[in-house]
Amino acid sequence: MESWYIFRRNFRIWLGQPMLLIPNILLSIFIFIVFGSSFSASVDIPGFPTADYNDYFTPMILIQTLIFASGDAGYALLTDILSGYFDKLLLAPIHRFSILMGVLLMTAVRMLVMTGIMLIIAVIIGVQFQGGFLGILLIVLICATFGVAWSCISIIIALKTKSAQATQSAFVLFFPPIFLTTGFMPKELLPHWFQIAVTVNPVNYVLEAVRAITIVGWDWTPILQGVFILLGLTTVLMGLATWMFRRATA
Amino acid sequence: MASPTPVHVRDLDKTYPRGAHAVAGVSFDVAPGEFFGLLGPNGAGKSTTLKILATLLKKTSGAVVVAGHDVDRDPAAIRRSIGFAMQDVGLDDLASGSDFLTLQGILYGLHRNEAKRRAGELLDLVGLTDVASRKVGAYSGGMRRRIDLASALIHRPALLFLDEPTTGLDPQSRLAIWQYLEKLNAGGTTIVLTTQIMEEADRLCRRLAIIDHGKIAAEGSPRTLKSQIGGDTVAVTLDVPPGDTARDGQERGGQGIAARAVALVTQRPYVTAASSHAGRLTIVVRDIRGAVPDLLRLLQDNGIAVRELAVSTPTLDDVFLKVTGHQIRAGDTSGSDADAAMRQSMGLGKR
Numbered sequence: 289m290e291s292w293y294i295f296r297r298n299f300r301i302w303l304g305q306p307m308l309l310i311p312n313i314l315l316s317i318f319i320f321i322v323f324g325s326s327f328s329a330s331v332d333i334p335g336f337p338t339a340d341y342n343d344y345f346t347p348m349i350l351i352q353t354l355i356f357a358s359g360d361a362g363y364a365l366l367t368d369i370l371s372g373y374f375d376k377l378l379l380a381p382i383h384r385f386s387i388l389m390g391v392l393l394m395t396a397v398r399m400l401v402m403t404g405i406m407l408i409i410a411v412i413i414g415v416q417f418q419g420g421f422l423g424i425l426l427i428v429l430i431c432a433t434f435g436v437a438w439s440c441i442s443i444i445i446a447l448k449t450k451s452a453q454a455t456q457s458a459f460v461l462f463f464p465p466i467f468l469t470t471g472f473m474p475k476e477l478l479p480h481w482f483q484i485a486v487t488v489n490p491v492n493y494v495l496e497a498v499r500a501i502t503i504v505g506w507d508w509t510p511i512l513q514g515v516f517i518l519l520g521l522t523t524v525l526m527g528l529a530t531w532m533f534r535r536a537t538a
Numbered sequence: 539m540a541s542p543t544p545v546h547v548r549d550l551d552k553t554y555p556r557g558a559h560a561v562a563g564v565s566f567d568v569a570p571g572e573f574f575g576l577l578g579p580n581g582a583g584k585s586t587t588l589k590i591l592a593t594l595l596k597k598t599s600g601a602v603v604v605a606g607h608d609v610d611r612d613p614a615a616i617r618r619s620i621g622f623a624m625q626d627v628g629l630d631d632l633a634s635g636s637d638f639l640t641l642q643g644i645l646y647g648l649h650r651n652e653a654k655r656r657a658g659e660l661l662d663l664v665g666l667t668d669v670a671s672r673k674v675g676a677y678s679g680g681m682r683r684r685i686d687l688a689s690a691l692i693h694r695p696a697l698l699f700l701d702e703p704t705t706g707l708d709p710q711s712r713l714a715i716w717q718y719l720e721k722l723n724a725g726g727t728t729i730v731l732t733t734q735i736m737e738e739a740d741r742l743c744r745r746l747a748i749i750d751h752g753k754i755a756a757e758g759s760p761r762t763l764k765s766q767i768g769g770d771t772v773a774v775t776l777d778v779p780p781g782d783t784a785r786d787g788q789e790r791g792g793q794g795i796a797a798r799a800v801a802l803v804t805q806r807p808y809v810t811a812a813s814s815h816a817g818r819l820t821i822v823v824r825d826i827r828g829a830v831p832d833l834l835r836l837l838q839d840n841g842i843a844v845r846e847l848a849v850s851t852p853t854l855d856d857v858f859l860k861v862t863g864h865q866i867r868a869g870d871t872s873g874s875d876a877d878a879a880m881r882q883s884m885g886l887g888k889r
Contacts, residue, residue, distance in 0.1 A: 293644050301632045372628025375594055376689070380645040381618040538596065 290382040294390025295397075298364065302394060308360055309398075313405055316353040320345070320409070327472060335476055338503050346410045347498040348471030350403060350427070351491065354435040355462045357402050361395045362442025362455045369450055378537055388533045391443065392436060392526075399435030403428050418505035426511075427498050434494050434518055440525035447529075447536040465491040470499075493517040542606030544568045544697045544728040545591060550600035552586050552752075560586040562752035563600075568730055568745075570696075573723045575743030576732040577854065583752040584732035585625055588701050591730070592622045605697050618646075621690035625701035625732075627682050631675030635666055635685055638674055639692065646693040653692075660688035664718065680711030687718065698722065700731040704738060716742060736854040746854075748861055755861040760854060767852040767860060769810060770826040772833060774799075774819040777843035799842050803833060826851075 302308065320342075328341045338344045368374040377387050407424065411417075417424050445458045468485040469492040475483055486492050497514020500507040545568035552561040561583040568574040576584045589595040591604050593613035602609040605619035630638045636657050643653025661667045664684035669677065674685060683703060690698060703719070704712040719742060723729050733739050739746055740760045747757045756763055778795055796814040803812045803821055808829055811822040823829045826849060837844055859865055 290645060293641060297630070297633065297637075297641050300637070301630075304632050368630075371631065372624060372626040373630050374628070375624060375626075376628035376642075377645070378594060379592060379617060379622055380642070381614060381647065382645050 290386040291389035291393060294377070294387060295393040298390055298394035299397060301364070302398065309401070312353065312357050312402070315356065316349055316406060317409060319352065320349045320413075323472070330473065333477060335474065337474060340414070340416075342410070342413055342415050343503050344499070345471070346415050347495050347502055348469065349410075350406050350431055350498060351434070351469075351471065351495050352466050353402055353406050354399055354431055355438055355466050355491075356459070357398065358435060358438040358462070359442045359455070359459050360398060361391060361439035362444075362446035362458070364394070365391055365443055366446040366450070366452060366455050369446065370452070384537050385530070385533070388443075388530065392439075395436050395439045396432055399432045399439070400428065402435065403431040415502070417502055419501035420505075423501040423505065427501055430494065430498055430515065430518060433522055437518070437522040437525045440529040443529045444525075444532045447532045465489055468492070469495050471495055490517050490521050494521075543603070544570055544572075544605055545574070545730060546601070546603040547587075547591070548601040550587065550590065550602060551598045552583070552590060552595070553598045560752055561590070561597075564747075564749065564752070564754055566747050566754065566757065568728060571723070571726055571728055573719075573729045573742055573744045574731070575739045575746045576730070576749050577734070577736070577739045577743075577746050577858070578732070578749035579734055582749045584749055585701050587749075588622070588699050588730070588732055589624075592620060592699055593617055594622075618693075619695060620697045620699055621693070621695035622699040623683075623686045623690040623701065623703055625705070627686040629674045629677075629682060629686060629689075631673065633674055634671050635661060635674055635677070636670040638685065639689055642689045642692045648693075656692060660691060661685075663691075664688045665714070680707050680714070683707060683711065683715060684718075687715065691722075696726070697728045698730070700729065702732055702734065704735065705733070712738070736858070740854050748858060750862040756857065763857045764852045764854065767856045769822050769824045770829075770852070771850045772819075772821040772823060772826075772830065773848045773850065774821065774833070774837070774844055775846040776817045776819065776837075777845045778817040795842055798840070799837060802836055802840055802842075806832065806836070 324342050324345050327345070330336055331339055331341050331344075336344075365374070368377070374387070378384060407427070417427070419426065441461070442455060442458055446455045449455065464485075468482070468489050470478070470486055475486055478486065493510075493514045494517060495514075496510045497512075497518070500510040500514075545566070547567070548565045550561055550564045553559050564583070564587060566574075576587065578584050586595065590597045590609065591602060593604075593609060593616050597609065604616045607613075607615040607619070609616060630641075633641070636654075639657035639660055640650075640653045643656050644650060648656060658667070658670075661670050664687060666677075666681060666685055666688070669681065674682070677685065687700075687703065690700075700719070704715050707715070716738070719729060719731075723742075729742075731738075731742065743760060745757070745759050746763060748755045748763070756766075758766075776796060776799060796817055796819065799819055800812045800814050803809050803819070806829075808824045809821055810824050813820050821833065830847065830849065834844060834847070855865070
């Protein structure tokens with residue numbers, strides 16, 4: 289119950305800061321248009337799976353948007369730590385984990401909103417989702433879960449460093465997982481070293497699950513693989529965040 | 539009814555992970571209903587001590603019992619029993635004053651409507667009803683302290699911790715907060731306050747511990763502490779008739795009027811020392827109560843005219859200087875200013 293009220297407070301704060309959301313969305317639209325156009329001829333390469341590059345590229349844009357937005361969770365937490373409000377919450381006779389729960393609930397809502405906006409833009413651009421309505425629902429679920437899991441990284445950094453600079457600059461760490469994927473090109477068209485990087489990058493499996501739903505439909509092998517890896521990733525990152533939270537508030 | 543001792547601290551020690559020895563063997567007790575003060579400069583260990591008492595920091599060693607609960611064994615029970623207004627006022631800048639207090643109420647177990655009502659009550663108490671719907675971030679320094687104090691009172695705690703509640707405030711805001719605190723204490727709330735403002739300690743605290751470099755240097759009521767310095771001083775300027783030897787500061791052969799006065803007052807039991815210089819007597823008294831009228835009467839009865847009289851009392855500054863060997867340097871808050879500046883630049887960076 290306390291988690292709910294802390295979430296409500298976080299939500300109100302978020303609503304009061306539209307500039308946390310708008311630049312992020314604009315950047316994603318920009319990347320969508322610029323990259324989508326400049327790679328549009330790739331569909332003529334033999335072996336390219338789709339006829340429209342945007343269909344292929346949409347999952348990449350979703351993942352990129354969520355990863356870029358994942359820093360907000362750590363940033364919001366850090367703002368409270370530095371202002372002393374976090375201490376005020378620790379002082380209250382509540383279960384301390386409800387503070388973390390409040391942050392994660394807020395993150396989930398933020399990620400749902402981001403995913404929703406990007407999906408609407410994709411539909412407007414004319415992207416066809418082969419998985420249909422249920423497929424889109426599953427994409428939303430996967431994306432929100434991934435967004436929350438990935439946000440745990442910024443939460444961990446905020447709790448560990450309690451430094452604005454460290455939390456802000458952590459986004460540099462986000463580039464390899466975004467770009468070392470099959471987001472632009474199918475694996476078969478990538479150089480050998482890149483293929484290895486793609487294979488060990490857990491984010492790629494999540495991406496491929498979303499893409500399978502988008503361009504193929506209910507292709508269970510990549511979907512289950514992606515969901516399985518996503519659950520593992522979520523467990524590990526949330527576990528680490530919880531552990532770090534316990535340490536920071538002990 | 540035997541209520542538990544609000545605060546019991548024995549041999550409290552705190553060494554930070556990076557080696558700073560913030561608190562080095564502090565012991566004190568606070569009785570129910572007492573207004574107790576920890577007086578000391580920045581870095582003396584006041585805030586660290588209070589944070590340990592409030593369960594925000596773990597001690598290194600020692601025994602701490604707050605509101606009857608051991609700080610290690612039952613921190614949750616302590617949190618329910620205390621109100622704590624921290625030095626770095628932990629406010630929610632983007633929330634309105636009433637939203638902020640209402641959430642505090644809910645977190646302290648009040649129902650939503652009850653929390654709203656209580657928030658209104660407290661806003662009224664600290665005189666912020668007019669700005670209740672404004673964002674806390676827009677409040678002035680004094681208003682921020684007041685709403686923070688209000689948030690510490692949300693669950694009507696019987697024990698209140700205040701970490702430098704008026705540091706950095708203008709005299710008017712300071713006075714307003716002092717008056718709230720006096721009212722609360724009169725209503726039965728036990729208050730433990732830290733301060734580096736002598737005037738504040740002197741006015742509010744029934745008992746004080748002077749803390750410096752993590753150790754308690756002296757403890758007692760402000761009055762007792764000051765009386766250790768020596769008593770009050772009465773300075774009397776005599777109306778010296780022309781030709782008297784006291785005129786030029788020479789008390790030849792003890793014949794002058796000033797010498798006679800010194801001899802007279804020294805006989806009084808409450809006078810510990812008396813001397814004169816150029817027609818001015820300096821009389822140190824053990825107890826000022828009744829001393830002034832008696833001295834005046836004594837001098838007048840013996841035909842010695844008094845032109846001026848002034849009483850000076852030793853201050854806590856004198857006490858602090860004596861027990862620690864240095865001045866307190868009140869108002870040096872460079873540390874928290876830096877924090878505020880950092881927070882501000884952060885806010886500008888992303889909002």
